[in-house]
Amino acid sequence: MGGDLLTDLTELGEFGLIARVSRGLARRQVAPAAGAIRTAIGDDAALLAPPPGYEVVATADALVETVHFRRDWSSAADIGWKALAANVSDLGAMGAEPLAALVTVALPPHTELKWLDAFYVGLGECAAAYGCPVVGGDTVRAPFHVALSVTALGTVPEGQAVHRRGARVGDCVCVTGVLGDSGGGLALLEKGVVRRPPGHHRAVLGWHRRPQPPVAAGAALARAGVVTAMMDLSDGLASDVQHLCRESRVGIRVQAERLPISDAARRTAGELGVEPTHWALHGGEDYQMLFTVPAARMSEIPALLGPLGVVATRIGTVTARGIEIADVGGAPRPLHPLGFAHFRENAPGSR
Numbered sequence: 001m002g003g004d005l006l007t008d009l010t011e012l013g014e015f016g017l018i019a020r021v022s023r024g025l026a027r028r029q030v031a032p033a034a035g036a037i038r039t040a041i042g043d044d045a046a047l048l049a050p051p052p053g054y055e056v057v058a059t060a061d062a063l064v065e066t067v068h069f070r071r072d073w074s075s076a077a078d079i080g081w082k083a084l085a086a087n088v089s090d091l092g093a094m095g096a097e098p099l100a101a102l103v104t105v106a107l108p109p110h111t112e113l114k115w116l117d118a119f120y121v122g123l124g125e126c127a128a129a130y131g132c133p134v135v136g137g138d139t140v141r142a143p144f145h146v147a148l149s150v151t152a153l154g155t156v157p158e159g160q161a162v163h164r165r166g167a168r169v170g171d172c173v174c175v176t177g178v179l180g181d182s183g184g185g186l187a188l189l190e191k192g193v194v195r196r197p198p199g200h201h202r203a204v205l206g207w208h209r210r211p212q213p214p215v216a217a218g219a220a221l222a223r224a225g226v227v228t229a230m231m232d233l234s235d236g237l238a239s240d241v242q243h244l245c246r247e248s249r250v251g252i253r254v255q256a257e258r259l260p261i262s263d264a265a266r267r268t269a270g271e272l273g274v275e276p277t278h279w280a281l282h283g284g285e286d287y288q289m290l291f292t293v294p295a296a297r298m299s300e301i302p303a304l305l306g307p308l309g310v311v312a313t314r315i316g317t318v319t320a321r322g323i324e325i326a327d328v329g330g331a332p333r334p335l336h337p338l339g340f341a342h343f344r345e346n347a348p349g350s351r
């Protein structure tokens with residue numbers, strides 16, 4: 001019903017489409033960082049010039065409709081936002097600042113042109129928010145579902161990138177922001193969308209649909225040289241922490257009561273009869289930074305992140321081995337990942 005069909009894109013032609021997309025993006029994206037982007041859309045390829053003394057960080061993510069998102073649960077603009085946000089989150093986790101992104105969209109023939117336009121609106125808003133202009137990509141036809149591929153490039157001063165491998169026994173384990181909002185938002189969507197959700201539902205749905213990874217915080221932590229290891233939280237703390245421990249050859253003990261959980265997530269969890277720590281540990285798509293800091297340097301963190309409006313919470317300690325969680329006064333027990341993979345099985349729209 002109504003709306004243009006993607007078949008119209010054939011009439012629009014490749015050049016018409018490129019012009020349309022780049023016009024739409026140009027309205028939203030900030031001007032490229034001084035001189036770093038020599039040419040963007042319009043040539044056969046984008047030409048980038050990272051500042052001297054910087055290294056390039058590259059990351060890619062693919063998102064497939066029904067596996068990673070549902071078009072009836074998220075607007076096209078939200079999907080565009082999140083596709084890029086998930087990638088800049090990985091840049092921040094390396095301590096990098098965003099430079100540019102390439103975005104490829106595969107669309108089934110019945111997709112409305114309106115959907116595509118809105119997708120680029122959300123994408124452009126995220127590009128502007130993070131200073132990560134889209135400098136190229138492709139739009140192609142897909143048989144059944146929408147599929148997206150985003151590649152993001154960032155820069156980090158030579159030798160200052162942060163890896164997952166540097167955590168040392170005795171380091172403090174910290175996370176930025178709160179955990180579990182996205183898991184709460186997904187749980188609400190699985191229950192069925194309510195037309196006028198109350199404020200606390202809007203809050204958790206908001207983070208699920210438009211996460212705002214603290215990329216600048218990752219870069220600031222790297223620049224200050226205070227973190228020994230860092231990664232972003234995309235699959236859920238219980239799952240992600242396994243990677244950090246494996247790379248660093250250490251263990252971690254998490255104090256359950258220290259997990260930062262928003263009031264909105266707590267209230268939502270209470271209503272759904274879910275333990276809120278379940279979302280904080282296993283919900284996934286938090287897009288917060290997980291990092292380790294030597295105890296002696298913990299006091300530097302608030303002054304580094306405060307000006308960026310980011311709060312970090314110490315949630316545990318790096319140990320010699322074992323990945324455990326402990327309640328107040330309770331004996332530690334193994335922290336097994338259920339992670340996003342678990343959610344994926346009952347994933348949005350999977351049959």
Ligand SMILES: [Mg+2]
Nearest residue numbers: 090093232234
């Ligand atoms: Mg990551």
